[in-house]
Amino acid sequence: MTGIAKTPEPPYYAVIFASQRTEGDSGYGIMADKMVALAAQQKGFLGVESARDEQLGITVSYWESLEAIKAWKENSAHGVAQDKGKTEWYKNFSLRVCRVERHSFFEM
Amino acid sequence: MTGIAKTPEPPYYAVIFASQRTEGDSGYGIMADKMVALAAQQKGFLGVESARDEQLGITVSYWESLEAIKAWKENSAHGVAQDKGKTEWYKNFSLRVCRVERHSFFEM
Numbered sequence: 001m002t003g004i005a006k007t008p009e010p011p012y013y014a015v016i017f018a019s020q021r022t023e024g025d026s027g028y029g030i031m032a033d034k035m036v037a038l039a040a041q042q043k044g045f046l047g048v049e050s051a052r053d054e055q056l057g058i059t060v061s062y063w064e065s066l067e068a069i070k071a072w073k074e075n076s077a078h079g080v081a082q083d084k085g086k087t088e089w090y091k092n093f094s095l096r097v098c099r100v101e102r103h104s105f106f107e108m
Numbered sequence: 109m110t111g112i113a114k115t116p117e118p119p120y121y122a123v124i125f126a127s128q129r130t131e132g133d134s135g136y137g138i139m140a141d142k143m144v145a146l147a148a149q150q151k152g153f154l155g156v157e158s159a160r161d162e163q164l165g166i167t168v169s170y171w172e173s174l175e176a177i178k179a180w181k182e183n184s185a186h187g188v189a190q191d192k193g194k195t196e197w198y199k200n201f202s203l204r205v206c207r208v209e210r211h212s213f214f215e216m
Contacts, residue, residue, distance in 0.1 A: 003164065004126045004202045014124065014206055016168055018112045018157050049126050051159040051166045056111060058159045058166040060124055092215040094112045098122055098206035107200040 005047025005062055010100045012046055013063045018056060019085075019093035028089045035081050042075065044068025062100070069097060113155025113170055118208045120154055121171045126164060127193075127201035136197045143189050150183065152176025170208070177205060 021028070039045055044064035051058055063069045072078060085093070129136070147153055152172035159166055171177045180186060193201070 049166055051161050051164045053159050056159045094213045096208050096211040098208045100204050100206045103204040105202045
């Protein structure tokens with residue numbers, strides 16, 4: 001999952017999810033992988049990028065439309081993960097919904 | 109630098125920079141810190157979030173306007189870092205410029 005997402009030409013949408021984890025795994029790793037696999041099956045999913053170090057995790061998912069983001073937000077299995085995130089996995093997190101206006105890729 | 113950025117109410121802009129590093133540090137760590145400090149002095153800078161693991165690095169910087177992003181892109185010291193990035197530090201990278209439409213923060 002973890003490379004640079006190959007997305008189509010803008011405009012499209014990005015959800016920037018930044019989070020700080022609680023201590024320990026508590027099933028987080030397995031669920032995180034499962035959520036990526038599930039998101040990838042959603043209509044309008046374009047790709048995902050993710051990185052985590054000791055201080056912060058950032059996952060950016062890319063979507064065709066705001067409707068696709070809404071459908072993913074309301075996905076019931078995702079809802080279970082969202083609840084566990086709030087009660088167990090995260091100390092805090094932020095969600096930002098953005099419209100990607102332009103992008104460029106560089107391969108050296 | 110590495111926490112969740114406390115940004116004002118949308119709309120504002122985000123630059124999502126995803127990168128894959130070459131082997132070794134080659135002065136990267138020091139320059140990365142320097143660039144964050146320098147960006148923070150730019151007019152219109154709102155905050156930054158950054159995470160890197162073995163597979164990917166993601167840095168999201170937040171800005172008041174497209175003009176502020178342009179001024180940062182053209183900053184001469186930043187230009188030196190950009191050149192080193194292309195010749196030395198990165199295997200590949202992507203840049204996405206986005207308009208943040210909405211955000212939410214959760215502290216548990």
